[in-house]
Amino acid sequence: MGTTSFPSLGLSDWLVGQVNAVGIKDPTPVQVNCIPPILEGRDCIGCSKTGSGKTAAFALPILHRLSEDPYGVFALVLTPTRELAYQIAEQFRVFGSHIGLKDVVVVGGIDMMKQGLSLAKKPHIVIATPGRLADHLANTDTVSLKRIKFLVLDEADRLLDPSFEEALEVIFDHLPKKRQTLLFSATLTDTIGRLREVATNEPFCWEAPREEATVEELDQKYVLMPAKVKDCYLIYLMEHLHNEEKKTLILFTPTCRSCQVYSILLRNLDYPCVALHSILSQSQRLASLNKFKSGHVRILVATDVASRGLDIPTVDVVVNVNIPASSKDYIHRVGRTARAGRGGLALSLVTQYDIDRLKSIEENIKTTLTEYDSKESEVLKLLNSVNVAKREVEIRLGDTDFGERRKINKRKRKLLEGYVKARKTKKKT
Template sequence: MADMDEDVKSSFASLGLQEWLITQCKSVGINRPSAIQHNCIPPILKGQDCIGCAKTGSGKTAAFALPIIQKLSEDPYGIYCLVITPTRELAFQIADQFRVLGKPLGLKDCVIVGGFDMVKQGLELSRKPHVVISTPGRLADHLKSSNTFSLSKIKFLVLDEADRLLEGNFGPDLDVIFDAVPSKRQTLLFSATITDTMKELKKMSMSKPFFWHSKAPVATVEQLDQRYVLVPAQVKDAYLIHMLKTFQEEEENKSIMIFTSTCKYCHTLSIMLRELGFPCASLHSMVKQRIRLASLAMFKSNQVKILVATDVASRGLDIPTVQLVINHNVPTSPKDYIHRVGRTARAGRGGMAITMVTQFDVKLVYAVEQRINTKLTEYSIEESEVLPILNEVALAKSQAEMKLEELDFGERKAINKRKQLIMEGKDPEEELAKEKKEKKRKRRKGPSTSGEASTSKER
């Protein structure tokens, strides 16, 4: 009898979901609700605002998508729901989940992100899709430049990876969006990491929200084997190549994500890896969106086994096959570490994360261990094993840097930045001089609490 009670308690039916939606969940392999789904779906169905926080890979997207789809089925119209997310790739992934779960309903979705034709996107919005999934910058651009669609009748506003949205430099774009949506709506905030900003929002802005936070003492999943490797800073790349060779010799089809701190280094490293015979794809904010999506598709479909990425790929992306995450740098924010290593050991699977630690990173590692409430164990590499490849790696890196120079890497970013400053009525030379001065001041002061990649803004 106790077993039967537990089965009822752990079923989607007990949460108030309708039979057709439960059947659709089962058809895509979702048989039982996860903890965040079990706790958050009922209050959302009752009409409450909700703040949900749980480990990466715990089913947060379905926790808000399922009740929204059920509510939509009761009174279908467009535009019914708006989902805001910090990265383009995550927007496409969320759209896929809405599309699959809402298939019996004929749900229409629309993804609005930078890197695509605004006129075509405007036409899509004018057709009133049920669900709009967008990055803040591009949606704000549409709201400021177009009157062919309205967000004034939406029932749901979802902020996915809410901590990043609320703490990043998305503020002005979010203000434009919040002005366009009705005050009478359900607001749902979801993230893998809870922050003071979200706690303040609970107290001040939202209408008595239901708040659920996973009480797990460790911030990363139990199936994740977390390691560190001590490396001299000058030869870090040689140690990386040695690790890749070792892992691919052990298992040829091992799927690996390598996280780097900047777009420039991400691109350099991907060129260097290809020079050394490691087919790979790169993912960062300074390549065209169609190339970013193609890189992600190649990695997901196992056409390449290695994806080199900045923190633009650390948030929410569900790539079930990732077996190993390598942090080429120790993230300056422990929160970014949690999101990076969350790309592996998802949905109950095992996985490993190795962080490369130089003599300058010890304090950062202590900060990570304190945040995740667990100690990293050492992954030992003998120096003598790396010495034979030092010259080969140094030559490949030099060639990669030369190729990067030929590509005029960074020139487009600088041009776009100047254009944006002019549009805002600012003097580009003056603003860039201020920025340069501020960077010098920060370098003298030492590492900040948030890395370069984590503060970059997607449009």
């Protein structure tokens, strides 16, 4: 498609003005290819690299249609993480300020009563995580979704994981059959068949042509080490990347517990950092993210809740403390750096147990990682101090009620499963 400007995509003049006002001059390929079919009323499945402008690709046509026939609730946007929900809401507000846009973010960790009151005011756009929205629909009557024009699944492949299945069943029961369904992600290939089923009519599909799944500006390296001294290598990297080179880093860890352990360990060793994982309260998660975005701290220790969609252009380095099980997770993690044409470094800590996983990822992303230059003699000097600090952290964490929130969430999921089963039984009878 030869279109290279926002006016020629068919968007309203006021919307083009809003886009230009925030410094966006030319549309990206995903916007060029997906906005016109959406304006024509077609369902759409879009796949392109992280940082390629997917949010604007669905937000702009939704706002264009909303300005022609404003009413609430006009569109529902579902995302897998709370942080991504808030980020999408920010973009809608920026683009929709001209028309007095009203939006509500519906995520866990926030008082349900306040959310219910906000939903009762019939906002134009609802941005939600599936679990909390399903909770509202199953247990309250504060919002009706029967008149929505748009359903958006952002990071759609992640939303189709079994962990969201019960909540999505509840939500889809409350949606109208006649609607536009828009599905976007950076990795769709494995779930394209299921995504077509979600769309209510034959969708327009577009995938960015690419030989590599990661951007050219990203420098991808690995550090090979024995598993027993992984923590020492991590602190060695922090010394060089954080203290000497003054880089901004995201460290990805496999579990909430390991995320908490590493964040305390780094702070105890004089590396200021914040943690981001699902056991933290929503206020703690937002505070951590705001401190990192503002530059108050330059290290964010996170689980994969931070790997999807978060747009923080100033991230210099992504460190994979563990090698993720799937190449999709790797792509999303390393996509947090080298955004918007900037350079970036992705470092993966590889032990003797990770070789096969690393080879599988290299094969899928069509890129061979190179070795990062490290000095084992300097690493081993840290062995005693790091091991002592790590033991202290483990003892300290064992004395807390860490994990209690996870038990509460499990109880909520069981209640939701009971509601879904009851709905199915009612339908049969």
